[in-house]
Amino acid sequence: MIGIGAQTVDGAVEVLDLPTPRQPETGELLLETITAGIGPWDALLHITDGWDVELKPPAALGVEGVGRIIAIGAGVEGFNVGDVVVVHDTPLPGGSGFWAEQVLVHASSAALLPPGLSPEIAAALPVAALTASQSLKELQVGAGTRLLVVGSGPTAVMAIRLGVLASAEVVAAASPRHSDRLRKLGAVDLIDSHAENWAQSTSRRFDAVLIAADGVSEEAMKLIDDGGRLTSLTSDAPEPTRGITANNLYIVPDGADLERLAKLAAAGELSLDVATVTADQGPATEAIVATGGSRGVKYVINFGTPTESKRTAV
Known part of the structure; x- marks a missing residue:
């Protein structure tokens, strides 16, 4: 074959x-x-x-x-x-x-x-949606959570949509050229993560941060409130500080959750x-x-x- x-x-x-x-x-x-x-x-x-x-x-x-x-x-x-x-x-x-x-x-x-x-x-x-779903669960994202998603690829896109569907306040961090696309997914704002010292360009602070891009974890930590949470998909979670929980996440297969996510996609909720x-x-x-x-x-x-x-x- x-x-x-x-x-x-x-x-x-x-x-x-x-x-x-x-x-x-x-x-x-x-x-x-x-x-x-x-x-x-x-x-x-x-x-x-x-x-x-x-x-x-x-x-x-x-x-x-x-x-x-x-x-x-x-x-x-x-x-x-x-x-x-x-x-x-x-x-x-x-x-x-x-x-x-x-x-x-x-x-x-x-x-x-x-x-x-x-x-x-x-x-x-499957991989993008399941990774995003498992990441948001790890980050305890729910109604009112201030969530920052760093990245613009398929997993970041899934995380933004799932965060919005969970009634979180979602902000994206990516290149400005992705602004319109990520805002259409439900992101309320976009931070230019390609700028030098980009965390200093915003007064926003977050309960939870999902890292779906390389080399940005240390800078993103500056935007998390004490006691907040960071999950990295790029195996570069920083050392915990200020009570912030930081961990790396690796996807595991889950047919039951994949069924839920596929139904969301069929209904037009994931893009x-x-x-x-x-x-x-x-x-x-x-x-x-x-x-x-x-x-x-x-x-x-x-x-x-x-x-x-x-x-x-x-």
């Missing part, structure tokens, strides 16, 4: 001819992949000191996507052959990821694709700018995303009926 991944642990990303997965064991699903998301984290999946998702090269990359169930392991309830599901999964039970025509996943990581949500949009959601590419375009697109060239766009590989590359907003 066609896959996009690496021949060796630290090999180049390329189109591969891979064996089809084994049959699903207890608690597993075998999917025929329809669409698969590409994220900057995927570059870490095939290097020795990266994110260990138990790939067994040669293997496809990818930890999120949408697929049609073609086989079900023992003990799985709530799913039937032919169902279309959206998934974020790690570790990958088959040793190979979503950037392939078939993939094995844990049923507990899957959610039924809700009516009205396209596979392209759904494949873009992403999505571009679809073909399998042949996968390696080049992965390189763009890995080097930060996606400019806020979430790329998705289409393994279904070939379509012309397009952009879609939820």
